[in-house]
Amino acid sequence: MTLIAPGSILWLLGHEMRLYWRNFRAGRAGRGARGLISLIVVGVMLFGGGVLAALGLHEVEVPIHPISISVAALAAAVVFTLMLSQTLSASSEALYERGDLDLLFASPIGPAKVLFVRSLGVAGGVVTIFALIVTPLLLPSVIWGHPGWAGVFGVLGGLALSSTAVGLLLAMALFALIGPRRTRTVAQVMAALVGAAFFLVSQTRTILGEQKSSSLFAEITRQAQEGRLHPSPIMSLPLRAMLGEPLPLLTLLAGSAGLFALAALALGRRFSDAAAATQGKTAARPAKATRSEARRAFSAGPFLATVRKELLLIRRDAALLSQVLLRVLYLIPTALLLSRNAAEGAGPALAGGAGVVAFLAGQVAGSLAWITLSAEDAPDLLAVSPARIRTLRRAKLAAALIPVALFLVAPIAVLTWFLPSAGAWTALGAALAAWSSGLINIWHQRPGKRADFKRRGGASWMATIAEMLVSALLAGATGLAVAGLWPWALVPLGLAGATLLSLRRGDAQIARNLRTR
Amino acid sequence: MTEALIVRGLDKTFTKPAVMDLDLTVHAGELYALLGPNGAGKTTTLRMVAGLTKPDKGEISIFGIDARAEPAAAKAITAWAPDEAMVYDRLTPLEYLEFVAGLWNVEPKTAKARAEDLLSKLSLAAEARTRCEDFSRGMKQKVALAGALIHDPRLLILDEPLTGLDAAAARLVKDMLQERVDAGGTVILTTHILEVAERMADRIGIIAGGRLLAEGTLDALRSQAGEGKGGSTLEDVFLQLTAGDANGTTA
Numbered sequence: 001m002t003l004i005a006p007g008s009i010l011w012l013l014g015h016e017m018r019l020y021w022r023n024f025r026a027g028r029a030g031r032g033a034r035g036l037i038s039l040i041v042v043g044v045m046l047f048g049g050g051v052l053a054a055l056g057l058h059e060v061e062v063p064i065h066p067i068s069i070s071v072a073a074l075a076a077a078v079v080f081t082l083m084l085s086q087t088l089s090a091s092s093e094a095l096y097e098r099g100d101l102d103l104l105f106a107s108p109i110g111p112a113k114v115l116f117v118r119s120l121g122v123a124g125g126v127v128t129i130f131a132l133i134v135t136p137l138l139l140p141s142v143i144w145g146h147p148g149w150a151g152v153f154g155v156l157g158g159l160a161l162s163s164t165a166v167g168l169l170l171a172m173a174l175f176a177l178i179g180p181r182r183t184r185t186v187a188q189v190m191a192a193l194v195g196a197a198f199f200l201v202s203q204t205r206t207i208l209g210e211q212k213s214s215s216l217f218a219e220i221t222r223q224a225q226e227g228r229l230h231p232s233p234i235m236s237l238p239l240r241a242m243l244g245e246p247l248p249l250l251t252l253l254a255g256s257a258g259l260f261a262l263a264a265l266a267l268g269r270r271f272s273d274a275a276a277a278t279q280g281k282t283a284a285r286p287a288k289a290t291r292s293e294a295r296r297a298f299s300a301g302p303f304l305a306t307v308r309k310e311l312l313l314i315r316r317d318a319a320l321l322s323q324v325l326l327r328v329l330y331l332i333p334t335a336l337l338l339s340r341n342a343a344e345g346a347g348p349a350l351a352g353g354a355g356v357v358a359f360l361a362g363q364v365a366g367s368l369a370w371i372t373l374s375a376e377d378a379p380d381l382l383a384v385s386p387a388r389i390r391t392l393r394r395a396k397l398a399a400a401l402i403p404v405a406l407f408l409v410a411p412i413a414v415l416t417w418f419l420p421s422a423g424a425w426t427a428l429g430a431a432l433a434a435w436s437s438g439l440i441n442i443w444h445q446r447p448g449k450r451a452d453f454k455r456r457g458g459a460s461w462m463a464t465i466a467e468m469l470v471s472a473l474l475a476g477a478t479g480l481a482v483a484g485l486w487p488w489a490l491v492p493l494g495l496a497g498a499t500l501l502s503l504r505r506g507d508a509q510i511a512r513n514l515r516t517r
Numbered sequence: 518m519t520e521a522l523i524v525r526g527l528d529k530t531f532t533k534p535a536v537m538d539l540d541l542t543v544h545a546g547e548l549y550a551l552l553g554p555n556g557a558g559k560t561t562t563l564r565m566v567a568g569l570t571k572p573d574k575g576e577i578s579i580f581g582i583d584a585r586a587e588p589a590a591a592k593a594i595t596a597w598a599p600d601e602a603m604v605y606d607r608l609t610p611l612e613y614l615e616f617v618a619g620l621w622n623v624e625p626k627t628a629k630a631r632a633e634d635l636l637s638k639l640s641l642a643a644e645a646r647t648r649c650e651d652f653s654r655g656m657k658q659k660v661a662l663a664g665a666l667i668h669d670p671r672l673l674i675l676d677e678p679l680t681g682l683d684a685a686a687a688r689l690v691k692d693m694l695q696e697r698v699d700a701g702g703t704v705i706l707t708t709h710i711l712e713v714a715e716r717m718a719d720r721i722g723i724i725a726g727g728r729l730l731a732e733g734t735l736d737a738l739r740s741q742a743g744e745g746k747g748g749s750t751l752e753d754v755f756l757q758l759t760a761g762d763a764n765g766t767t768a
């Protein structure tokens with residue numbers, strides 16, 4: 001006899017958690033000791049930081065005044081938007097992923113209960129990510145001197161519940177407004193925008209050109225010193241809850257839980273109807289071809305056919321587009337700063353921006369190259385074809401680099417207009433960074449599912465780190481070259497070259513590596 | 518008689534032997550059905566012929582080409598369609614066929630005409646420009662079959678081609694395969710629907726435990742099973758020949 005009645009919320013929650021755990025373990029399968037070691041290293045580093053913080057803050061009492069209230073409220077808002085970005089994406093995906101949803105909705109269990117548990121799963125997933133980062137940092141302080149700071153975990157839980165509720169409401173609102181065909185794409189793009197929102201807001205002054213750099217914290221401090229900061233009492237709720245004051249913490253938790261329960265229970269029936277409506281509605285393309293499409297000749301040969309296929313798949317992947325969009329959004333302030341500096345003819349001041357462009361080119365190229373090279377949905381089809389594997393790899397790399405080249409056109413054109421040499425160096429640095437990321441992805445392919453892109457689930461641990469390192473080195477070289485210190489640029493360039501050489505693998509090694517997976 | 522496929526001494530072991538010392542001959546222009554219980558080694562055999570799985574030992578010759586020594590040449594005249602359709606959800610059937618034709622280096626004009634013809638024959642013309650993501654399993658199977666035929670292969674290898682097809686679609690596919698054989702093409706297929714093998718196959722191979730137990734026309738198999746000519750069905754013969762070998766685990 002089971003202690004938890006089958007069909008109850010707890011029983012369903014247990015089922016969800018079991019699936020979540022097994023998916024997590026399946027996702028980590030094959031990473032072995034290296035993956036575990038990297039997790040332990042990061043954990044120890046965070047815990048070390050936490051211990052240092054505990055030592056430094058042992059005697060410190062956080063004062064409740066306008067600056068601390070505003071900073072805590074701002075931090076809570078940032079965490080909320082980051083969580084919302086994830087819950088919106090997860091809520092919209094939940095509508096389209098059939099999985100066991102059909103089974104659950106076909107059972108006598110009410111749809112409200114199913115949605116409630118699924119939403120709890122979304123909130124649980126989000127809070128776990130943040131708790132994994134916060135716990136080692138905060139725990140030493142909680143144990144040594146500040147037990148009240150455990151309230152931070154309560155605040156995280158509350159934010160996860162409320163962001164899940166808002167994510168769910170937004171997904172359902174999009175569904176009602178624009179229908180099942182477009183909801184998935186729009187929700188993914190919206191999630192990216194929400195995720196980047198705080199960064200963009202914090203860079204408003206840079207974007208608008210009022211001031212070249214000024215952090216929000218500096219702005220808050222300045223306003224407080226001028227006596228112009230008067231946060232409302234409700235704004236003090238996050239800080240008081242984080243410090244463990246029972247009433248604010250309970251208020252925040254009760255409010256979040258109430259919002260969550262309201263959204264999940266009230267939307268249950270609508271959600272099941274919406275999920276049913278998405279079946280067979282994901283393809284937005286009309287059956288009728290345009291005249292130019294009908295007249296278009298087929299691509300000739302394996303190279304062109306593969307490039308075209310990969311570009312079509314990239315263009316039609318909403319999750320992938322939203323991730324690339326997110327990176328481009330992070331580039332906007334840099335690009336604007338770059339163009340203003342260029343207008344002022346400030347050569348050395350462009351160096352940082354040029355480096356960022358090169359770094360981002362490497363990173364975006366790395367993501368796209370992983371998608372085109374490793375996340376192949378029909379590997380057997382390629383394997384049974386007579387096309388040479390090298391031709392296919394080159395085509396896939398080309399397909400990954402074409403979108404990168406397109407998104408580099410604008411910043412490089414602006415640079416070239418004002419300072420041709422800066423434009424040329426940036427183009428060269430960005431091209432090298434993108435190409436290097438592509439090569440690393442060829443040498444260290446790790447077949448994965450396209451759906452795993454968001455977390456680069458299948459990507460090689462070493463490839464990801466190496467990509468970042470080489471991109472950073474080439475970004476440094478680009479920055480130095482743009483600053484007029486090009487002989488010094490040879491140092492990071494040489495290091496990047498040496499790193500690439502150490503990572504290089506021959507065809508036989510790549511094939512052997514793929515076979516052993 | 519020209520041989521489309523000659524397999525000699527084929528061996529493959531994963532955690533346990535999947536195929537053992539297998540000999541197989543398929544004549545050009547015939548439809549050969551490879552039958553066997555689950556885990557008999559049918560799919561492993563066909564994957565080795567298609568160049569997807571490397572044999573531990575043995576020889577594979579496709580229309581006289583040594584498939585292990587010259588894989589590209591062998592692949593150029595072969596097509597493989599597994600039971601799980603190898604299609605891209607976010608491509609339309611026409612885009613998929615364009616890609617597959619590109620892989621086999623089919624001249625673009627010919628490929629386009631062939632693609633339109635195949636989609637029409639498989640009743641997919643109306644969905645030619647609709648993404649495959651919402652297609653039923655049967656529709657995806659048809660798209661994959663069109664992909665297998667786009668380069669007009671001399672040897673067509675099909676693993677459970679009728680899985681997921683409704684009666685009308687199954688009839689359509691069977692007619693297409695028959696047409697192909699009538700026109701001189703060679704088809705090897707595996708199926709669990711024994712009536713299909715009984716009705717369509719020129720010769721049948723029965724495999725179990727990684728070994729070929731019997732091979733020949735239905736009448737020849739009846740003789741091997743000790744049944745009278747025309748007396749028993751393929752199902753009777755199959756069950757008699759594979760008795761005791763039905764619980765394998767490797768496909």
